[in-house]
Amino acid sequence: MLKIENLNQYYGGSHILRGLSFEVEMGKVTTLLGRNGVGKTTLLKTLMGLVKSKSGGISFAGRDITHAAPHDRVKAGIAYVPQGREIFPRLTVQENLLMGLATCPGRAPIPERIFEMFPVLKQMLHRRGGDLSGGQQQQLAIGRALAMGPKLLILDEPTEGIQPSIIKDIERAIRLLASTGEMAILLVEQYYDFAESLADQYLLMERGEIIMQGNGKNMQNDGVRERLSV
Numbered sequence: 001m002l003k004i005e006n007l008n009q010y011y012g013g014s015h016i017l018r019g020l021s022f023e024v025e026m027g028k029v030t031t032l033l034g035r036n037g038v039g040k041t042t043l044l045k046t047l048m049g050l051v052k053s054k055s056g057g058i059s060f061a062g063r064d065i066t067h068a069a070p071h072d073r074v075k076a077g078i079a080y081v082p083q084g085r086e087i088f089p090r091l092t093v094q095e096n097l098l099m100g101l102a103t104c105p106g107r108a109p110i111p112e113r114i115f116e117m118f119p120v121l122k123q124m125l126h127r128r129g130g131d132l133s134g135g136q137q138q139q140l141a142i143g144r145a146l147a148m149g150p151k152l153l154i155l156d157e158p159t160e161g162i163q164p165s166i167i168k169d170i171e172r173a174i175r176l177l178a179s180t181g182e183m184a185i186l187l188v189e190q191y192y193d194f195a196e197s198l199a200d201q202y203l204l205m206e207r208g209e210i211i212m213q214g215n216g217k218n219m220q221n222d223g224v225r226e227r228l229s230v
Contacts, residue, residue, distance in 0.1 A: 009046055029199055
C-alpha cells in the first residue's frame with residue numbers, strides 16, 4: 001500500500017532521514033519504534049507532504065506521491081493522527097468528526113463504527129473538544145481520521161500521556177481496524193509493550209536510519225526492547 005525508497009531529508013546541514021526504504025502492507029500493522037530525536041515524526045511529516053523530501057520516492061497504492069500536496073495525499077486515502085492530537089478545541093466533538101469528512105462528497109454521515117469503537121464520543125457529541133480529557137481527545141483524533149474511510153492510517157505516538165484504560169481501548173480499536181483488511185496502519189510508538197502487542201511487522205530507527213526490521217512476533221527474540229533502552 002505504501003512504499004518508501006531511499007528517502008532522505010535534511011534540516012539545514014543536518015541529515016535527518018538517511019536512505020529509508022520500507023513498505024507498509026494492506027491489512028497489517030507496521031510499527032515504527034525509536035527513541036526521541038531519531039527522525040520518526042520528521043518521517044511522518046514527509047510522508048504527509050508537510051515537509052518536502054530531499055530525495056527518494058514515496059508511492060501509495062501504486063501511485064507516485066513524492067511531490068503531491070498534503071491535501072492530495074488525504075484525498076488519495078491517507079489519514080494522519082499527529083503527535084499531540086491537534087483536535088479543534090473550540091469545535092464540538094461532532095464538528096471535529098465532520099471535519100474528517102471534508103474530502104467526502106455531499107453530506108456524508110459520521111460512520112457509526114466510530115461510535116462503536118469509542119462510545120464516549122457519542123455521549124459527548126455536543127461537548128467542545130477542548131473540554132475532553134487527554135485520552136478522550138486522542139479517541140476523537142483517531143475518530144476524525146477514520147471518518148474519511150482511509151486506506152492508510154498513520155498514528156504518531158497515540159499512547160503519549162494517556163491513561164492505561166484508554167490505551168486498552170485504542171489497542172482494541174487498532175486491532176479491529178487491521179483485522180478488517182480495509183486499511184494499512186503505520187504506528188509510531190515508544191511504548192514497547194503496546195507496539196509489540198499490535199505489530200505484524202516492525203521497524204527500528206536510530207539516527208535517521210532503519211537499523212532493524214522484521215516480523216512483529218520476533219521482536220522479543222530480536223532484542224528490540226534492549227535496543228530501545230540503550
